Amino acid sequence: MSNEIFPENGSTDDDAILGxxxxxxxxxxxxxxxxxxxxxxxxxxxxxxxxxKAFAAGMSGNGLDPTVYPSARRLExxxxxxxxxxxxxxxxxxxxxxxxxxxxxxxxxxxxxDYARSKRPEITEPNMLLPETAHASFQKAAHYLGVKAxxxxxxxxxxxxxxxxxxxxxxxxxxxxxxxxxxxxxGVIDPIAEMGALAQEKNLLLHVDACIGGWVLxxxxxxxxxxxxxxxQVPGVTSMSVDLHKYGFTPKGISILAQRNRELRSxxxxxxxxxxxxxxxxxxIQGSKSxxxxxxxxxxxxxxxxxxxxxxxxxxxxxxxxxVEGVKAIDGIRxxxxxxxxxxxxxxxxxxxxxxxxxxxxxxxxxxxxxxFGNSPAHIxxxxxxxxxxxxxxxxxxxxxxxPGLPESEDAPGPVVQLLEAVAQGAGGMDTGAMxxxxxxxxxxxxxxxxxxxxxxxSCSPTAREKLLTLFLGEMFS
Ligand SMILES: *Cc1c(COP(=O)(O)O)cnc(C)c1O
Numbered sequence: 001m002s003n004e005i006f007p008e009n010g011s012t013d014d015d016a017i018l019g020x021x022x023x024x025x026x027x028x029x030x031x032x033x034x035x036x037x038x039x040x041x042x043x044x045x046x047x048x049x050x051x052x053k054a055f056a057a058g059m060s061g062n063g064l065d066p067t068v069y070p071s072a073r074r075l076e077x078x079x080x081x082x083x084x085x086x087x088x089x090x091x092x093x094x095x096x097x098x099x100x101x102x103x104x105x106x107x108x109x110x111x112x113x114d115y116a117r118s119k120r121p122e123i124t125e126p127n128m129l130l131p132e133t134a135h136a137s138f139q140k141a142a143h144y145l146g147v148k149a150x151x152x153x154x155x156x157x158x159x160x161x162x163x164x165x166x167x168x169x170x171x172x173x174x175x176x177x178x179x180x181x182x183x184x185x186x187g188v189i190d191p192i193a194e195m196g197a198l199a200q201e202k203n204l205l206l207h208v209d210a211c212i213g214g215w216v217l218x219x220x221x222x223x224x225x226x227x228x229x230x231x232x233q234v235p236g237v238t239s240m241s242v243d244l245h246k247y248g249f250t251p252k253g254i255s256i257l258a259q260r261n262r263e264l265r266s267x268x269x270x271x272x273x274x275x276x277x278x279x280x281x282x283x284x285i286q287g288s289k290s291x292x293x294x295x296x297x298x299x300x301x302x303x304x305x306x307x308x309x310x311x312x313x314x315x316x317x318x319x320x321x322x323x324v325e326g327v328k329a330i331d332g333i334r335x336x337x338x339x340x341x342x343x344x345x346x347x348x349x350x351x352x353x354x355x356x357x358x359x360x361x362x363x364x365x366x367x368x369x370x371x372x373f374g375n376s377p378a379h380i381x382x383x384x385x386x387x388x389x390x391x392x393x394x395x396x397x398x399x400x401x402x403x404p405g406l407p408e409s410e411d412a413p414g415p416v417v418q419l420l421e422a423v424a425q426g427a428g429g430m431d432t433g434a435m436x437x438x439x440x441x442x443x444x445x446x447x448x449x450x451x452x453x454x455x456x457x458x459s460c461s462p463t464a465r466e467k468l469l470t471l472f473l474g475e476m477f478s
Contacts, residue, residue: 029366034391038368042387043249043304043312050303051251051296058295063097064288075294082301083242083256086218087210089232094265095258096283097294101211102137103285104241104257107268108207109141111239111259112176114267115205120175128176129169131161131190132374133183135209147175156375159183159337161190166198174204181210181217181230181240185370185381187339189213193229196236205238205264211255214242216341219306219313227340238264245293247313247341247385250300253293312386316342319389323382326396332403336376342384345370346399347377351406354451354458356380359402361448365395369450371458371465378409378458412452412459420460424467432471444476 011017031042042048066073080095098104109128116126127148130138142149153165161179177199179190192208199206208230210217221227231240243255259265273279280287304312320342327335327346336345347353357369357380368381384392411417423430440447457465
């Protein structure tokens, strides 16, 4: 990789540097045309302009030491307070600003691990029960923290966690139950009230992952959407995660981890005084902690207010209802489960779902092809937010055109899959770069026809998929 960004002599031509940066960003997915139905959660230009200025205002601050940056304390307390109220948390509840959903989830698992270490020291091999629809970051947390993740079945029709399977898999080493409100892939809320009762009965912690829905669902409830219980009103819920950088429409880098009380949060904190520098007491994984995502979120929330969010979330919900009804009216495709917000999984009835995704891509849409796992079939994920809500009608038109005449869904050819499985198991000799070229992946970009790649990965075992994707990513970065 060239190092032209690190010249011997710097340049004071700021405009030229910024111009190159803008050019660099030109091919990135953006909210410009409203055609992106994944990745983007956007409340529009006016909000973004304020966010940009407020982000810059936080740039030089460091939340590492709130005694030196009192604004860090105030910003965090304001943001956590707003979130706790939104989630109907009890008076004693507390929270932390983290860098994103993954960090909130890792810290929720760390809390459970360290809380169990003090309360149930006889447990040496702790485990948590994870519906197979729970976000992958929980398995990442399990991997990082030495907590075993035990996957729990979901109902093949509703996609909700099976409480029977939760009860069957719960054992003397279980320290944590997890439910989603809702799940990313299908937009479905797990039976949180039942999980809460079980957590209380068995003396377990219960984390509700509301990373994607925690900001949305209370507003939908205000709008009269019927929702099951999912928040701190359920007595057994001990922690919740809510990403402001998703449906809070704030710039990336901020999530809130809410804990039912201070004792739980103590198990989340980490401190160290056994070195020769400053003593650390860190609530999160970060050391130095940018204030920028906090100043931006602080500003955006004030600009929109509850009525502003209600309006935007109402638009997204109306568009979601229209989308779900529209998909139901198209022969050959169906929605998986019953989504409670703008997260919709669409699968085919026999046709090749990856070919359908390619056809949508060719028509100018950005969608998320997703592989089969457990009871969830291969599908296309659509995230609906205020920025793409006006485009749902046009998207449905294109879905209606793209669905007829799909080839039959087929697994990739057996020998090729076997070869990939062998490569993934380290049966050397495979040049990853050459393999990517074979797939048409060039300069880190997928080809416009992706169905063959997706069919292949979908046919591989999840383990092989993980290995291959790791090899691919390693090839992308110098
Ligand atoms: C996005 C998401 C996460 C992870 O959040 P990041 O901000 O991407 O790290 C966790 N859980 C759910 C349900 C999510 O949708």
